[in-house]
Amino acid sequence: MMEKEAIFTYEQNHFGKGEINRKAPMIIAQISDTHICQGLAVSQMRLEGLYQTVKSINALDPQPDVIIHTGDMVHGGELEDYWRVKEILSQLKAPFFPVPGNQDDREHMAHAFDLKLQEGFIQYSVDGFPVRLVGIDTTTPDSKMGKFCNNRLNLLRKALAQEGEKSTALFMHHPPFAVETSKYPHQYDDWGDCDNLAELLIEQDQVAHLFCGHSHRNYVTDVRGIPATTLPSLSVDLRMGDFPEHQLKSPLFQIHKWDGGKFVSETVAVVN
Numbered sequence: 001m002m003e004k005e006a007i008f009t010y011e012q013n014h015f016g017k018g019e020i021n022r023k024a025p026m027i028i029a030q031i032s033d034t035h036i037c038q039g040l041a042v043s044q045m046r047l048e049g050l051y052q053t054v055k056s057i058n059a060l061d062p063q064p065d066v067i068i069h070t071g072d073m074v075h076g077g078e079l080e081d082y083w084r085v086k087e088i089l090s091q092l093k094a095p096f097f098p099v100p101g102n103q104d105d106r107e108h109m110a111h112a113f114d115l116k117l118q119e120g121f122i123q124y125s126v127d128g129f130p131v132r133l134v135g136i137d138t139t140t141p142d143s144k145m146g147k148f149c150n151n152r153l154n155l156l157r158k159a160l161a162q163e164g165e166k167s168t169a170l171f172m173h174h175p176p177f178a179v180e181t182s183k184y185p186h187q188y189d190d191w192g193d194c195d196n197l198a199e200l201l202i203e204q205d206q207v208a209h210l211f212c213g214h215s216h217r218n219y220v221t222d223v224r225g226i227p228a229t230t231l232p233s234l235s236v237d238l239r240m241g242d243f244p245e246h247q248l249k250s251p252l253f254q255i256h257k258w259d260g261g262k263f264v265s266e267t268v269a270v271v272n
């Protein structure tokens with residue numbers, strides 16, 4: 001019998017103001033790849049884009065139950081940049097949970113957002129919502145590519161085993177699938193890491209969706225039949241792919257509505 005305390009979970013200890021909604025339906029707002037940093041010509045534009053996005057999310061009716069950030073929150077990992085981001089995100093009405101990307105520094109992110117490292121990784125589950133959320137750390141200081149080592153695989157295995165019957169969504173930075181519209185579709189140094197993750201998802205069949213960042217573009221596919229998506233970078237100057245005229249200059253985020261069996265997603269343009 002697994003010790004429940006062995007796996008770190010967030011419930012009330014989230015960053016953000018809202019209370020966790022225990023009733024269906026559930027709405028997730030996803031933002032990603034903000035790449036906030038000082039000293040670039042685009043620095044102020046990126047900060048402003050994040051600020052306008054927070055305003056736009058706060059104006060949604062109904063409100064999302066939770067906001068997730070799928071990494072590359074800052075560009076270069078500087079602690080001061082996390083404080084800038086936190087100052088803006090502290091205005092969100094709903095609870096907020098991040099995972100790191102390759103441009104993040106996991107210790108600095110954990111410090112700024114009061115995240116507890118688990119075996120050195122930002123990996124945790126969020127209970128209390130109709131769909132359980134599990135954040136996965138796919139970063140390594142050695143490379144910009146993704147990594148999902150056996151330690152993290154085992155942490156995820158334990159987390160999934162803890163609530164084997166409950167629908168669960170994973171969120172992570174590097175997509176563990178080929179983004180075929182990219183010039184560089186495979187973003188893990190060892191693709192075996194992705195195979196191991198896929199095998200686990202077959203063993204534990206409660207995972208309903210994989211929400212990813214990193215590719216800076218919209219992409220929809222599946223991992224062994226499980227829906228898997230990426231979204232555009234919030235920062236407009238880094239966005240990849242084609243977008244309609246009215247979205248070209250707007251920060252974009254996504255809304256994912258749980259209908260009881262799957263997530264229905266839409267990309268939302270921020271209107272200033």
Ligand SMILES: [Fe+2]
Pocket residue numbers: 033035071072101214216233
């Ligand atoms: Fe990025």
